[in-house]
Amino acid sequence: MNTTAIPTVQSDGFFSWFHALTGKERRTFWSCKIGYALDAMDTQFLSFVIPTLIATWGLSKGDAGLIGTVTLLTSAAGGWIAGILSDRIGRVKTLQLTILWFAFFTVLCGLAQNFNQLLLARGLMGFGMGGEWTAGAILIGEVIRAKDRGKAVGMVQAGWAIGWGVSALLYALMFSLLPAEWAWRSLFLLGILPALFVIFIRRFVDEPEVFVAQQKQQKQQEAEGAERAKFTEIFSPKMLSTTLRAVLLTTGAQGGYYAITTWLPTFLKTERHLTVLGTGGYLAMVIVGSYVGYIVSAFLTDYLGRKKNFILFATGSLCIALAYTRLPVTDNVMLFLGFPLGFFVSGVFSGMGAFLTELFPTRIRGSGQGFSYNMGRAVGSLFPLLIGLASQKMALGEAIGIFAATAYGVMILAALTLPETRGKQLES
Known part of the structure; x- marks a missing residue:
């Protein structure tokens, strides 16, 4: 598989890549x-x-x-x-x-x-x-x-x-x-x-060329007696290490996200007695921060590379969790902290799709990407429960901090061990 160098600066603007897209x-x-x-x-x-x-x-x-x-x-x-x-x-x-x-x-x-x-x-x-x-x-x-x-x-x-x-x-x-x-x-x-939108997809969206080429090649191989690719191949000796490390990466991202977004509102309302939490202004700050985080992370994942970008946003998410749970936060401070909260905990996901696409070969890409991301979702969904149980023996803010730190720490370690895939050409 070939790799290509990534230019660090787009000479004619941040969105020149979009103008270069085909119909x-x-x-x-x-x-x-x-x-x-x-x-x-x-x-x-x-x-x-x-x-x-x-x-x-x-x-x-x-x-x-x-x-x-x-x-x-x-x-x-x-x-x-x-x-x-x-x-x-x-x-x-x-x-x-x-x-x-x-x-x-x-x-x-x-x-x-x-x-x-x-x-x-x-x-x-x-x-x-x-x-x-x-x-x-x-x-x-x-x-x-x-x-x-x-x-x-x-x-x-x-x-x-x-x-x-x-x-x-x-x-x-x-x-x-x-x-x-x-x-x-x-x-x-x-x-x-959303059901109405399917009409547009059926009429105007085609299968990717790399997938079509893979399907033709696979049919030819099957005609010659070869076995069809199986989803269990992601657990083969050749792929197992990659699959497990990808699961750890997504578990860290989603475990941290659920730990923060599920319990922070309760912590701030019941232990800090803050009222701005229920206002539309706070929600708007989080949503705008999320969108900006996605966009900035999208550019940085090509500029810095997948791994560095994951580490940057995981570290930022951990810092914002500690700021909420450790610092003396007032209503006004919390209102403005909504922006970096949305920015980091959402932006950490921006590079995930591209990275998982590049980790797995075309014949099992769906199986590998689907399993890795969603197994991380399943394990990560347990974090709110674990925080709830832990908060019976320690302060809720302390429990949030411990589990968020653990989750993003796991994500950083997984990112360090996985290969850098920026610029990787997908095989056909």
Whole structure:
């Protein structure tokens, strides 16, 4: 496999790489970015309606937490399955299926009549949520040229912050127009909108050339008696070390993210008695910080390299967690800390899609990328539970700091041991 040198400066502007894209590449870029935004929109609806469900259905905080945990676990399973599927039927077809899947089950969430029905619908929605990330990351990673892959995949990932913002706006709109008992249902019913986007994908987005070439080569080899590539190849002696280290990398990123975003609001409200946390201004600062973090990290992952960028943002995330839990934070300080919080904990993911795309060969890329990212999601989802248990014997802020430090420490160590893949050409 060949590698190419990466120019450190784009002579005609930061976005010259986008102007150089072909029509096919641009359609793929926007399809994946919009797909991520719609995925985030449907996913984030739950966080806004939980207080209403607690008030109208009498749900406990434990019930609400269970819905969140089940969603994360099913999304991890869905992401791996989608990765395997994308190696079999194609990246584009898998992307379409996952979008239709999470849109359909988001609508069912809005029709649920009790907790058990909502738990089931939300759990099934998680399969599509995780699967869409995998299919989209592989698709955009294979379409974009090597020297611009980090920027393109990172900016696609930034679509998540856009979808988060859209869900907040729709929440404000629905709850201002309708009674609460109908507003939360209408919010989930709007989750059908992503299904319409599949029409565009079917018409304008093609499979990556590197994947098409691999499929032709594989069929020829099968005709000559060779075995078809199996998803279990990611656990073969040749690939096992890479797979396990990639899992550690994603576990660190997601474990740290869930540790901070799940428990910081509770810590700040119950132990620091801060009130700005519940305001739209604070949420806006976090969302804007997230989007800027995605964009900056997208450029830095091509400029600095994948490994250095991971280490930089993991260190920043750890520092912001310690600042929240150790420093005397006032309402005003916390409002402005929302920006670096979103910047670092979201930006750390920006280079993940490109890096995982480059780690695995085309024939098992979906399986490898799907397993690595989503196994990290599954293990990382346990961090909020572990912090909750640990906080029974120590201060909540101390528990958050310990687990965040552990998570980002693991991520840094994994990044140091994995190969640098910046500029790597994908084999056909």
